[in-house]
Amino acid sequence: MTDRDTTTAVIGKDGVDALISVLAGRGRTVVGPTVRDGAIVLAELTRGDELPYGWGVELEAGHYRLRAREDGAAFANSAGPNSWKTFLHPQRERQWTAERRTGSGDDTDTDSREAWVVVPDETPSRSYAFLGVRPCDLRAIAIQDRVLTGGPYADRAYRGRRERAFLVVVECTEPGATCFCVSMGAGPGVDGGSDASYDLALTEVVDAAGHRFHVRAGSAEGAAVLAELPHRPADDTTAAAARERVAAAAGRMGRTMPEVDLRALMRDSLGAERWNDVAARCLTCGNCTMVCPTCFCTSAEDVTDLTGDHTERWRRWESCFDLEFTHLPGGTVRSSSSSRYRQWCTHKLGTWHDQFGSSGCVGCGRCVVWCPVGIDITEEAHALADERAAGEGGTS
Amino acid sequence: MTTPAPYRVVTRTVEAPDVATLVLEPAGDPLPPFSPGQFAMLYAFGVGDIPVSVCAVDGHRLTHTIRAVGAVSSALHGSRTGGTVGVRGPFGTGWGLDHAAGRDLLVIAGGIGLAPLRPVVLAALAAPERHGRLNVLVGARVPGDLLYASETDAWRERGARVLVTVDRPDARWNGDVGVVTTLLGRAAFTPSDTTAFVCGPEVMIRATARDLVDRGLDADRVRVSLERTMHCGVGHCGHCQLGPLLLCRDGPVVTWAEARSLLRVREL
Ligand SMILES: Cc1cc2nc3c(=O)[nH]c(=O)nc-3n(C[C@H](O)[C@H](O)[C@H](O)COP(=O)(O)OP(=O)(O)OC[C@H]3O[C@@H](n4cnc5c(N)ncnc54)[C@H](O)[C@@H]3O)c2cc1C
Ligand code: SF4
Ligand code: SF4
Numbered sequence: 001m002t003d004r005d006t007t008t009a010v011i012g013k014d015g016v017d018a019l020i021s022v023l024a025g026r027g028r029t030v031v032g033p034t035v036r037d038g039a040i041v042l043a044e045l046t047r048g049d050e051l052p053y054g055w056g057v058e059l060e061a062g063h064y065r066l067r068a069r070e071d072g073a074a075f076a077n078s079a080g081p082n083s084w085k086t087f088l089h090p091q092r093e094r095q096w097t098a099e100r101r102t103g104s105g106d107d108t109d110t111d112s113r114e115a116w117v118v119v120p121d122e123t124p125s126r127s128y129a130f131l132g133v134r135p136c137d138l139r140a141i142a143i144q145d146r147v148l149t150g151g152p153y154a155d156r157a158y159r160g161r162r163e164r165a166f167l168v169v170v171e172c173t174e175p176g177a178t179c180f181c182v183s184m185g186a187g188p189g190v191d192g193g194s195d196a197s198y199d200l201a202l203t204e205v206v207d208a209a210g211h212r213f214h215v216r217a218g219s220a221e222g223a224a225v226l227a228e229l230p231h232r233p234a235d236d237t238t239a240a241a242a243r244e245r246v247a248a249a250a251g252r253m254g255r256t257m258p259e260v261d262l263r264a265l266m267r268d269s270l271g272a273e274r275w276n277d278v279a280a281r282c283l284t285c286g287n288c289t290m291v292c293p294t295c296f297c298t299s300a301e302d303v304t305d306l307t308g309d310h311t312e313r314w315r316r317w318e319s320c321f322d323l324e325f326t327h328l329p330g331g332t333v334r335s336s337s338s339s340r341y342r343q344w345c346t347h348k349l350g351t352w353h354d355q356f357g358s359s360g361c362v363g364c365g366r367c368v369v370w371c372p373v374g375i376d377i378t379e380e381a382h383a384l385a386d387e388r389a390a391g392e393g394g395t396s
Numbered sequence: 397m398t399t400p401a402p403y404r405v406v407t408r409t410v411e412a413p414d415v416a417t418l419v420l421e422p423a424g425d426p427l428p429p430f431s432p433g434q435f436a437m438l439y440a441f442g443v444g445d446i447p448v449s450v451c452a453v454d455g456h457r458l459t460h461t462i463r464a465v466g467a468v469s470s471a472l473h474g475s476r477t478g479g480t481v482g483v484r485g486p487f488g489t490g491w492g493l494d495h496a497a498g499r500d501l502l503v504i505a506g507g508i509g510l511a512p513l514r515p516v517v518l519a520a521l522a523a524p525e526r527h528g529r530l531n532v533l534v535g536a537r538v539p540g541d542l543l544y545a546s547e548t549d550a551w552r553e554r555g556a557r558v559l560v561t562v563d564r565p566d567a568r569w570n571g572d573v574g575v576v577t578t579l580l581g582r583a584a585f586t587p588s589d590t591t592a593f594v595c596g597p598e599v600m601i602r603a604t605a606r607d608l609v610d611r612g613l614d615a616d617r618v619r620v621s622l623e624r625t626m627h628c629g630v631g632h633c634g635h636c637q638l639g640p641l642l643l644c645r646d647g648p649v650v651t652w653a654e655a656r657s658l659l660r661v662r663e664l
Contacts, residue, residue, distance in 0.1 A: 095399070096399040096400070098400075098441055098442075098482070100441065114478070114479060114480060115402065115423065115480055116402050116441050116480045116482065117402070118399045118400055118401075118402060118482060119399075120399045147631075147632065148632055151630070151631050151645065152630075153398065153630035153631065153632070155632055270639075270661045270664065271661070296632070296634060297633060297634030297635070298627065298628070298632065298633050298634070299627055299633065299635075300444065300445070300627040300628065300633070302442055302443060302444050304442040308442060311441055311442035315628075315633075318627075318633070318634070318635075320634065325625070325635060326624070326625055326635065327625055328623065328624070328625055329465040329466055329469075330597070333624065333625075333663060333664075334663045334664075335663065336663055339662070339663035339664070343637070343664075346639075347637065350640075351637070351639055351640040354639075354640030354641075355637075355640060355641075355642055
């Protein structure tokens, strides 16, 4: 326990318990998966036994159910209804307040001067530790980083939370029936080209030799934290078992994207018939945008007190499925449901590349699971690819 | 995101029944300089903020012409002298007048679209040696909607060819009637050596740009300013997407070569 530069190790459940207390001891709010109201959600954790030990999930388009697991694994379940964006890019956030100062107190001042003083919201950023970030979600964080801090105008509050966050990744060994991170190059292992850095990466192994976690440190703070946990040196058997499980997971994806250039497919499918087919099913409820870990859109809202002298600017999540999203004085730009689903899908898989340099989809499958009518982005992409291929066949 | 900088309204000029021009002066630190074509997010305290183009920059002073169409624009339009408006910016791409050096200029505006184009006209008049012939073609619904009426004669006197048309003439109108593209035949320009700057309602932009390309202008030399909903101005809110473009960042001024295929798709 004295090795200062630990980079790999093996810990047990007691090590995970200690991880939570060590991170809390370092002033961090620890957030991780836990069972609540019939789902595995992300919430503040104070103890290791709050993790979903022994719970798996049964997923399908429009379907989510908890399922007890014999092996007692904590992380053998895939994405639940919320994601880390709830904490990094919260649903509602105040951006500034403004106060009216009237009258100069000087009787000779005859003009109707009124002044407003604007104060930026400088609520100190919370310092989070995220326990159980899946590789797909690590990619999603990197994607939101580029959107919110990659341009000339960084979102300072986001950046503050992001810079303080300690990320504990857990590799996937049990993909869900709606997962397709392999198609999107975002998982199931952490070295699958993921581009956000992490502090610690865990791989859970449960077998005859016991319930344990293979751990790699990805940062100096990660190594320091690991050194404080009860741990033993990484053994070859555990390391091999961890690798094997992640490799096996890659072969058990429940969904795949068509093997075509999705960006080009989206660009060339703007006039596809398929959008009308989806529109006949889509309720434009916006659930898919709320659960998606990369969807970032927001609307501005001004709240004024009764005197009118104090006003606050708030920003809240918004969905491109909302009719008001493209409200212009002359009318709504995207009024049909087909145009709104097309916007969402082509943005995720296509124009995100143009705007932010990567795909906007990581293959987590949340939008598939939480769509009330089971619309599946992979199925839609396959249908678009088929329509495109048929169209090309017809014209050649 | 940056917070709005308080600016004081130093003058307010009524241009038309629902249009006013505000000249703003920083109440504190000024914002970085704006280029023609760029826009500010103008904040009516407690009401909201909207994108509004600059229609003149004079030192640290900003000039904006605002048409009252809804809650925020009406509040800004109704600002009183001495009042305070919040300003964020400068945002977006400019008209890129520099790229038009040596060429004939076509400035084509529909309605309030003349506001963002006014700084192009003023800059071209200020440095006539840098360009070929300057044409300003203006369309409005009714004569009373024509902006900057007191200035347009001066533009003519300083050498611009200014042509004006209205959709619905009144009893005193004896000028042109019809859409703005009908004026193109009387503009003085060599299509192969001309840059056009177009702003107005989207239907007008489409019709004008198509006409210009038919007349032989390169689609890269037709610059248009597009409008979409904007809540932040800094590329974070997602509202202003037009296919691959975030118009607050990649626009509002884009070339017709970029915009053409996007505007062809309904409800994109
Ligand atoms: C780049 C750019 C430059 C511009 N330059 C100028 C200019 O120089 N001069 C000028 O006059 N105009 C200009 N405009 C147009 C101007 O921004 C719009 O007229 C203005 O946004 C209208 O806002 P409003 O609140 O007055 O009107 P509204 O139509 O009431 O509202 C406009 C905005 O408020 C929100 N909104 C309204 N109603 C609702 C609702 N029910 N629910 C949710 N949200 C709602 C929408 O997001 C909408 O975009 C420009 C626009 C752009 C994009
Ligand atoms: S689009 Fe769907 S599968 Fe892709 S990242 Fe968003 S929620 Fe996950
Ligand atoms: S695709 Fe499904 S979740 Fe998304 S808006 Fe349509 S019905 Fe709602």
